[in-house]
Amino acid sequence: MTTRLVPYEQLDATQREQLDGLEVHPEQQAFSGDIYTALHTLLKAPEPGIKGFALLADERPVAFLLLKHGPFLPHWASAGTATLHALQVDHRVQGRGYGQACLQALPEAARLAWPELKGLMLSVDADNQAALKLYLKQGWVDSGEAYKGRIGYERRMTLDF
Template structure:
């Protein structure tokens, strides 16, 4: 099965319709939101250079979605020279097949293609979301060691350096 992470705007009409049917597992809704909230925040943003949506295609069928943000849409905890990851969602019917990992592996290249000047990717994850913490850590994201009060509970900030050594 071939997977690739593509900008939302490159999807054809059928793929956009299929993406609208992406379902998040009920237990993950509190963390990632649903596809309607994610697409709404992408499509109503007046600054398309500040927020971009990406879809993971598996054999040309959408199986996952995520958002990346840059200034002026960065959250308060993010560094100005980074892009932040939001609303990573894998269709519940496709979970356990490595699609979340595929998104994270492809993410640095698409982020740098969108914004060559960024130095890192950052995200915020609920401290009690052990599954997400494990996936991000395995993909090379580093916990800053800082916790702050988020909308649900305490959150941790993780980062992935994009600087080539």
């Protein structure tokens, strides 16, 4: 199966409709949110500092994520980075490596969006062991710092370019 990470604005009407049907497991929604919230963040008032990306598998959306940069960086992020948010893989295709494919394609997609970037950052719930394991496997570095997030303690992770 061929995968590629594409900016939201490059999706055709059929792919956008398919993306609307992306569903995450209910227990994962506390960590990643749902597709409606993510798309609302992206589309409510389009901004150059917020970009959405869909992972296509044989041209069908199977995952989605947001990147934030510039004035949209959260308080915990370093200047010169973009932050990863709302990474969601459709529950009907989980376990097929799509989360890994998103993370592998992400640095190039981020640099195309913002060539001046020095790296990426994310914040992950300390109890989300599956996500922590995935990020570490893909080369993200845990800062060792934890802070109180909206649903528990969060770990900051970085991926330098």
